[in-house]
Structures are given as C-alpha cells and as structure tokens.
Amino acid sequence: MSKRKSDDFQAQEGVDDQCLDWEVRNMDCDASRDEVRQKIRALIDSGEMTESEFRTTINITPEIYSRFMSEQGEFKGAGNMMYREAWQFLKKRELRAQQTTGKKADKEMQKAKRRAVRNSGGLSLDLSGVVLDGEMEDKVRVYDTCDMIRDKIAAHLEKENVTQAQFLRDDFMPYNGADAGNTNVVYYGAYVLFEKMRIKNGEPKSDMRFQMEKIYGKTGGVDIKKGSYRTYFTMLLDDIPVQDQYG
Numbered sequence: 001m002s003k004r005k006s007d008d009f010q011a012q013e014g015v016d017d018q019c020l021d022w023e024v025r026n027m028d029c030d031a032s033r034d035e036v037r038q039k040i041r042a043l044i045d046s047g048e049m050t051e052s053e054f055r056t057t058i059n060i061t062p063e064i065y066s067r068f069m070s071e072q073g074e075f076k077g078a079g080n081m082m083y084r085e086a087w088q089f090l091k092k093r094e095l096r097a098q099q100t101t102g103k104k105a106d107k108e109m110q111k112a113k114r115r116a117v118r119n120s121g122g123l124s125l126d127l128s129g130v131v132l133d134g135e136m137e138d139k140v141r142v143y144d145t146c147d148m149i150r151d152k153i154a155a156h157l158e159k160e161n162v163t164q165a166q167f168l169r170d171d172f173m174p175y176n177g178a179d180a181g182n183t184n185v186v187y188y189g190a191y192v193l194f195e196k197m198r199i200k201n202g203e204p205k206s207d208m209r210f211q212m213e214k215i216y217g218k219t220g221g222v223d224i225k226k227g228s229y230r231t232y233f234t235m236l237l238d239d240i241p242v243q244d245q246y247g
Contacts, residue, residue, distance in 0.1 A: 020095060029087045033083055034074055036090065058089050059085070064080060068083065068086075127193075141216075142188060142191045144194070144212065149191055
C-alpha cells in the first residue's frame, strides 16, 4: 500500500496527537535530506529547542545525529534513520501550526462578520428581535448575488443618509459581477443586515430570491469561502465563458 502525500491531509480542529502521529507515519517524505537538515538548524538556531532536546525528542543518539548533520547533498544520509524521524517531527510541527493558524483565521473572520453587521450605519429600525437561522454561528445561508447586495447598499445609503465610510471601509462596492466579492466580509454582513430588515418589515421574497434559493439551496447558499477567481473551467479553444445574473 502506497503512503499518503503530505498535502492529502489538512490539520483540523480536534485532531489529537495519536491521530496526527498515524497520519504522518503514513505520509511520503516531501523534503530532501538537505532540506531536513536546514530545518533542523533553523529550529535549533531559533532557540526553541537545543540540540540535546531535539535528539531526545526524536530518540536519536549523538553519533547518528552528528553523522546525518555532517552530510551534504540531496541524497546524502538516505540510509540514516534520523532522516525519517526528523522529518516526521518537523511535519507534525508544521501541521499543528497550520491548525493553530486556521483556528485564529476563523475567529478573525467571525469577528469581522459580526462587525460588518453591527457597524452597518445609522439604521432607523431596531433589528435586535430578528435572529436568522445560523446567525449565532456565523453560518447564515446567503441567497443574494454580490451585485444584488451592492444595489441594496447603494439604495440604503441614499434612503438612510448614511455615508459610505460609515457603512463599509473596504473595496467591496467597486466590483462588478454576480460573484465578484463573494468572500468579502461586507458581502456576508450586508446580506444578514438586509435579510433581517426584510423580515422585520414583513416584506416578501422577490422572484430573484426564490430563483437563487432554487439554484443554491442544495449547496447551502452562495459560497462565501472560496473566491470566484479560484474557479477553473475546461473549455475548447473557441469557447467564451459567460456568467449569468445568478453567478
């Protein structure tokens, strides 16, 4: 059975050490011997671990360590048991760092979404009693295109006499396209705001909204995590991509 590639696994919240150990043991090494040596030196030079602590952690004798570290060349040290042990240790550190960074990024995104809703500008309507499904977890399903939200923002700015600086402080408005700006926190925050306003005012859903729910209902709403610019299509040489009003 072939080993897994290192990028087949993404560290997720709640992955324990035992699971991570198993994952890394079943991966192919994705770094050369010289790259591993370089990473070891960088780790020790940073002061995070001493050479002795590193050797003890990966259970390697001073002799094996010295022999491996004194080699030079991509394949030098291939038979040294330290190569695999050191790589596994460094890979686990890398995956754990990704996990921590990912959780921090998620928290920052949630805060930004809440700020976008809270700092929406001078509203004359109390929306405190309106709570949308998934709002507390920042997982409200979005069924408006980016262009629809931009139109609503523009209308709101005129109606409420709210300055653009009050309502948003980023580059969402200048874009044009049904999915242009779909990962922007203003898009999500503004959708939540206008949906709460619609419900509070007792306004019915538009035909466009029903069509959006029909199109995106099975996928949990418009994708707000993957940027539209990262979508790829396979076409013939003479084909021209066209996007409809629904994205």
